[in-house]
Amino acid sequence: MSTTTGARVEFRALRRTFGTTVALDGLDLTVEPGELMALLGPSGCGKTTALRMVAGFDHPDAGQVLVDGTDIVNVPANRRDAGMVFQSYSLFPNLSARDNVAFGLRIRKVPSHARRTRADELLELVGLPTQGNRFPHQLSGGQQQRVALARALALRPRVLLLDEPLSALDAQVRLTLREEISRLQKELGITTIFVTHDQEEALSIADRVAVLRDGRLEQCDTPVDLYRSPATAFVAGFVGTMNRIPGHLTGDGAVTVVGQRLPVTGTAPAGPEVDVLVRPEDLRVSADDDGDARVVTASFLGATTRLFLRLPDGAGVKADLPTRDAAALTPGTQVLVRLVDHPVMVAAR
Template sequence: MAFLEISDVRKQFQQNVVVKGFNLGIERGEFVSLLGPSGCGKTTVLRMVAGFESPSAGRILIDGKDVTPLRPNQRNVGMVFQAYALFPNMTVADNVAFGLKVAKRSPSEIKSRVEEMLAMIKLPHLASRYPYQCSGGQQQRVALARALAHKPKVLLLDEPLSALDAKIRVSLREDIRALQRSLGITTIFVTHDQEEALSMSDRVVVMNEGRVDQVGAPFEIYNDPATRFVANFVGTLSVLKGKVLDAKAGRIQVGKSEIIASRKIINHNVGDACSVALRPEAAVLENGHDLGSGRNRLGGTIDEVSFLGSVVRIRVKIDDDAISLDTFNNPSAIPPQRGAPVVVSFTPHDVLVLDGETKH
């Protein structure tokens, strides 16, 4: 049995079912992200684990104990909210100490633990400040320290970085992951930001309309999406219209050209329409250089060139569709010009067929 078990959990508000048959096992010390669009049910799952919502059906177990009927303060979980939720009339130190005081710990133990937590989040010099005197990133660190002060068995993070600017978000997510690893605490992180989920997690749970579409390591979620929704939601995709020529051999017609997919196409017959998808990093411009046999090739023209800093994104028009591809910025290279004819190539393994299921 996993350290945290969410079994057949369902949540219904009046006639609206927001979580449907949710099952997930999380091992001790694992960092798992719930990823999905707004309204998919991820925060509701988190609130049920915390005890702020009661499941309409199903059970939640922590370390073998059924906590489903228990109140939040009986579950030994720590939660960090999107809006910090710090007490404005308390100093940073008092905010961190709040849960310990409620638990009636001794003054010496509280003082020692607060000092330890402030050192851990690298803010001991802010102990006497009030929340309004701290930046957003500092406030979120304080909220994290408060959640961890009473040594919870499970840490719950509800989009804790969404209110911060881009640079602080990157810095803080690295700090959160490092802290989680050092403590070995079991963690659930809710986000709609795919980059956060992929960069921080041991596993990612992609949710769609109250259900789990796929659970897997970030590498698996990105490179081998189980459903069309996962493929579209996680990462950037270029989608081309195609027609199946030979499902068993993976042969597909795109425009006037034929390409090969390394995966057998099932639930399709010869002549069926399908959608062919590519990641931006999978396609390259051959530019007169033969990259070898066995690659798919499509001719087109440069439609747009966008400079994104370290990456240059090139959009190539192919018949009525387009492929976006990424190249690393090379200051000594001349970017391709709009309207220039080019050949885009990619391997059969890079081809995702989105209509219908695929398998290796």
């Protein structure tokens, strides 16, 4: 069982500009002790800038960064209790894996025997018990990133900062390493902030995900709630796959779409012509000679098959069905399309 040793990290009204570009625009966000928080958003949304504020590599124009209630904005980077892992590994090429891990301990004048013991413990922890004598060029990309992770953990930081650490790796290595990061984080109980533009990574390992847009927080929630109950149309469209199906507001808190009348959740635009936001798994599709939609393509994804459908108005939509139910829905089949009967979110067309 892990013991939570992580710190509470708070961003309060954090603002940072670069010339006329606003990177952070009053960011307010709290990361709880021992939590793995993913910062997710498109390029330029401010997620890496926020991470650099905690590390001490950048300073805000206004606002505070608090660690356990203490503002650290003016604390030098080398005096902050944080470890950081970069996308590019940033290992010293002339040092062995063991010496890379122990580098920070050496700077702090920890005795050589204690450094070696700690480095070997961490190499064991990250799955590289026999690689200590190898140099970075003798390691694969995934192994180098494991060494970088061990190095960040060597000083027992209370906050671990991960800046897109998996983006330079191939798909299978990414999957394996993100599972390892999740395991280590839970085992050590360390507060972790994970920056990524990959929503699958964020949703698969984070306790909560903060979605940023133009330097502002759109929503912070658990992966399940973020996916199933997006707070804004932007979050709905950014997280997961989302269809936009033409609909018509009826003026009484409902919308008509593909022949159905459904209640609207959230704030509706002025309308009346809107797009209804629907997940592919929330579409029901059945073969029907009188149906007004048509199957264009069917993509086998294992247990699920994704259908691309063409509606009578020309709109294309994606529907995810169990493969056994989709077997007969081959390209060209006329189908009837219906939405799951629950409130829907709408956006301006």
